[in-house]
Amino acid sequence: WVLPIETAALAIRVSKPCSIRAQSSQVVSVVMEPQQVKEGYLVKRGTVLCSWKAVWVVLSDDAVEFYKRKTDSSPKAMIPLKGSTLTSPCQDFGKRTMVFKIRTEKKQDHFFQASHSEEREAWVKDIRRAISCLEAGKRFARKSTRRSIRLPETVNLNELYMLIRDQDNGVKELKLEIENKTYNHCFTGVTVVDWLISKEKARNRAESVMLATGLMNEGYLQPAGDLSKTGASGGTESVFLDESDAIYFFADSGFFCEGYSSDEDDIVKEEFRGNIIKQGCLLKQGHRRKNWKVRKFTLRDDPAYIHYHDPAKGDEEPLGAIHLRGSVVTAVEFVPDAKRYDVEGNLFEIITSDETRYFLQAASADEKKEWIQAIQAVSKTGK
Template sequence: MEGETVVSREGFLVKRGHIVHNWKARWFVLSKDQLLYYKIEGGKKESHPRGIIPLEGCTLLCPCLDYENRLLVIKLKAKNSVEHFLEASSREQRDSWAADINKMIRAFNPEPKEQMNSSNMSFETSTNICPSHIIKVMQEASSGIKEMTIGEYGNTYKLCFTGSTVIDWLVSRNVVHSRSAAVTLASLLIEDDFIKPVGHKSTKAMWNIAGTEQFLDDSTALYCFAKNERKTDSSSEKIEIPHMELSGKIVKHGFLMKQGHKRKNWKVRKFVLRAEPAHLHYYDPCKEKNDLPVGGLSLRGCLVSALEDNGIPPGVKGNVQGNLFKIITTNDVHYYIQAGSRAERSEWIQAIKQVT
C-alpha cells in the first residue's frame, strides 16, 4: 500500500459523504501528516486516493454522538473547517483509531484541541441530501427531468436524458451550488444504482482511471433512471435471522470484504462472530439502520482455511487484494472473505475454529 516508513496504520472505516450524506466504506491510510482514503473496486484498493484529510490544524472529537444510530463515530474538523465523520467497527477500534490520529495531530499542535463529547459544540448547518428523495423528484412529471428518445452512433435509446441535463437540473433546483458538485452527486447516484449509463460514451466513462468522476457533464452522454433495479439487487441479500442465532456471546467483530454468491462482487461488511450457538453474521455498515444482519451462516461442522496469496484461487472473482480465507458450510456453500492483513486473517481463522 503506502511506503512502510510513513504509514502509521491502515484499515476500513465508514465515511459520511460531504455532498450526499450517505455512508460509504473506505480504506484509510494514516501517515504522519495526513489521512488518505481509498475506494475498494473489485476487491482491491484503488491506486489513487479518493480524498485526503490534512492533519495540521485538525481537531478530533471522540466519542461523537451526532448520530443516534451510529455510536462509533469519530469527528475530525480540518483546518479549513470541513468536518469528516468516520465510523469504526467497534468501540475498541474507534478508540484506537482516535488515539493514533490524535498522536499524529500532536506533531503539528503541541496542545491539540482534542475535545471530549459536548452537547454545546457548534456544527455547520447543511442540508442532508437523500439520494432516494432526489430520484423521486427527478422523476416527477411536472418538475422532473424529461425522458426522451435519443440517438447515438446509429443506435436509438428510449426514456433517456443527457448528462448535462442532469447537471443543469441539480444546479437550477439549488440541490448543489456548482456544476462540479453536481457531477460528484450524479456520480454517487450512479454508484448507488439510481442512474445508469446508456450507450457507448457514458458507459466508457464508468471505466475511467481511479479518482475521476463517473458521470459526464456532456450533452452527448446518455443516461436513464435505473427504476426499481436497486431494490431488486439489495433485496437479494436480505434473509430472516432467527432470534436464537443473535443471542450467542460475541467473540469477535470487524470489517472484512465478502464476495457475493450471485453477482460475485466484493463488498465491505461488518462481521460479528458469536458462540453458543456458533454463528457468523454480516451487516451492511453503509445502511442508515445497520443493526440487523443482511446474512449469516451456522459454523457448526464448517471448514475454514486460508487461501494462498500467489494468484487468484478458483471461485474468486476480481483483482483481489489478498489475505483471503474460505469458509465451507456443511451444505457445501462456499464463502470467500478478505481480511485487511495476514495477521488479521489469522486472527479470524483462529477465532472461528475456536467456536466450532
C-alpha cells in the same frame, strides 16, 4: 478536501522514500515522505451526497487518506491534520454510534464511523497523537515514557511483546465478566505482572509494572474498562495497573467488549445469544454477482454463528448468517470467478455443513490467521 495546485506552491505526495515539495518558484526542498501510522476499514459520510460508505483509510503522520478500495493506487481524497481538531464521540447522528469527527483548519468536517468502540478509540488515539505532534513540530511517535519511568534503552519492547504475545508460552487471553460487561480476548494487569516475573523479565513487581507501562505507552497493550483507562490517562504519566480488576488486551487481537442484560435475553433471537468472540470488517464475495464488498462480521460462540452486516447501515438487521457448527475453514490461494484487481491475497473459505461456500478476504496475513483460528475454535465447540 482538495489540495490546490498553484504555481507558487506545489505539494506532491508519492509512495517513495522521499517527496519533492516546491516551496516557491525558485526554491525546491526535499522532505521525508510521511510515515504511515495506521490503516483499516472505516465508514465515512460523504461530503456531497451525505451517504455513508465503507472505505479503506490510511493514517499518516500529517494526513488521513481514504480509498474506495484497498487495492486502489491513489486515494479519493486527503484530509490534512495540521490545524485540525478531533471530536469523539460525535453524537450528531442519533442512532449512528461509534462516530468521530475531524474538523480541518478550513472548518471542513469529515465524519468516520468504526465498527465497535475499541476500534474507534484506537483510531482516535493515533489521530490525536498525530495532530499534537504536528503542533509541536515533531515526527509522529506514540507516547513514550521511557525516561519518566526509567526504562533502560537496552530494553527491546517489540521483542518483549513478541514473547508475551506467543500463543503457547505467552499471556493467555481469557473471557472475563466484570460489572455486567463481558470482555473477550483480554487479561488482567496482575496476569501480565506475574508473567514477567515468572519468565525472569523482571526481578519484582515494581520492575514488571515499569515494563508493562512501557508496552502500554508504545501501543502494544491497550487498556479496557474504566479502571485501566483511568490509569492510562490519569495524571501526567500513564500507569499500568497491577490489579485483578484492571483489564487489558493485545492491540492486534480480536478483543471486544459487550454489555448484557438478563431482561433482554428473552427477546433476543436464539442465534444471537452467544458471546461475541471476534468482530471486524472483511471483504466478502457475493454468491450471485461474484463482486467483493466490505462487510462487518460478528462471530458468536454458542450457538456458533457468524453474522455479517453492511457497515454503512449499522447492526439493525444482518444481511446473512452462517451457522458454523460442523463447518470447515481454510486459507485459499484462489477464488473462482474473482476479478483480479479485487483480490490482493489473504483469502480464506468457509464451507458449511450443507456445503455452502463463503469466500472472504482479510486486510493482512495476521488478520486472516486470527479469523481462521477463531472460526475453527467456534465450529468445534459451539452448538
